[in-house]
Amino acid sequence: VAANVQQMLIVIAPKPVITPILLDSYLVAAEALNIKPIIIYNKTDIGIDTSFIEYYESIDYTVIQTSTINQLGFNTLIEKINDKISVFVGQSGVGKSTLISTILPNEEIKNQSISTHSELGKHTTSNSTLYHLPSGGSIIDSPGIREFGLWHMDKNKIVHGFKEFRPLIGQCKYKNCTHTHEPECALINTVNKGLLSKERLKSLQYLIQKF
Ligand SMILES: Nc1nc2c(ncn2[C@@H]2O[C@H](COP(=O)(O)OP(=O)(O)OP(=O)(O)O)[C@@H](O)[C@H]2O)c(=O)[nH]1
Ligand SMILES: [Mg+2]
Ligand SMILES: [Zn+2]
Numbered sequence: 001v002a003a004n005v006q007q008m009l010i011v012i013a014p015k016p017v018i019t020p021i022l023l024d025s026y027l028v029a030a031e032a033l034n035i036k037p038i039i040i041y042n043k044t045d046i047g048i049d050t051s052f053i054e055y056y057e058s059i060d061y062t063v064i065q066t067s068t069i070n071q072l073g074f075n076t077l078i079e080k081i082n083d084k085i086s087v088f089v090g091q092s093g094v095g096k097s098t099l100i101s102t103i104l105p106n107e108e109i110k111n112q113s114i115s116t117h118s119e120l121g122k123h124t125t126s127n128s129t130l131y132h133l134p135s136g137g138s139i140i141d142s143p144g145i146r147e148f149g150l151w152h153m154d155k156n157k158i159v160h161g162f163k164e165f166r167p168l169i170g171q172c173k174y175k176n177c178t179h180t181h182e183p184e185c186a187l188i189n190t191v192n193k194g195l196l197s198k199e200r201l202k203s204l205q206y207l208i209q210k211f
Helices: 022-035 051-057 073-081 096-103 155-161 186-192 198-210
Strands: 006-012 037-041 060-065 085-089 129-131 138-141
Touching: 006 022, 006 073, 022 037, 022 155, 022 198, 051 060, 060 073, 060 129, 073 096, 085 096, 138 155, 155 198, 186 198
Parallel strands: 006 037, 006 085, 037 060, 085 138
Antiparallel strands: 129 138
């Protein structure tokens, strides 16, 4: 699926609740693969946490608010996917397939609303499928996942994927700093000064310890 993909549309929603670590894993993967990430905040009709998205916007990620119920955000979304190859990713149930069927109403796309036997937490899309856009470009629907493996990625590459922390790399006291507990860690110091997000540092620490 990854071949030729230019954009990663990372779908989040108020329900199922956002897992920041999952979002940050996708962002790290996109940075490493040199694919442009775009965050789609779907289901805005059931509420939205603006403080959460404001931080991502402040570090120059594009966030598009959508709702497939009241058709919100589709002009902006279609503008972004036009003439590009984009893959929709994100947790199961955030609305990836529903977004695609709203963009392409003539395609038959399986989503949870038409799958009568689906229960909460069941995955609906089981294979990745590519759809061509009439205006040029294509979009790929992918199965939802709960956890994301940053396979084979070394720790430096993971830190590098947190782009707002990138300028601080090499400024820690210890060369082999793990950015978890060391004194005079440039990343921890910057977060303690309130200049960067504590949550994002938590994701970074979690991911470098895990992989
Ligand atoms: N309230 C609300 N519900 C939505 C919206 N978009 C999708 N849904 C609902 O969310 C549920 C899941 O939608 P899907 O499109 O199947 O989700 P998915 O991300 O493709 O899930 P997987 O294929 O399992 O990964 C369905 O019941 C949709 O009707 C929205 O904008 N607002
Ligand atoms: Mg789906
Ligand atoms: Zn450090």
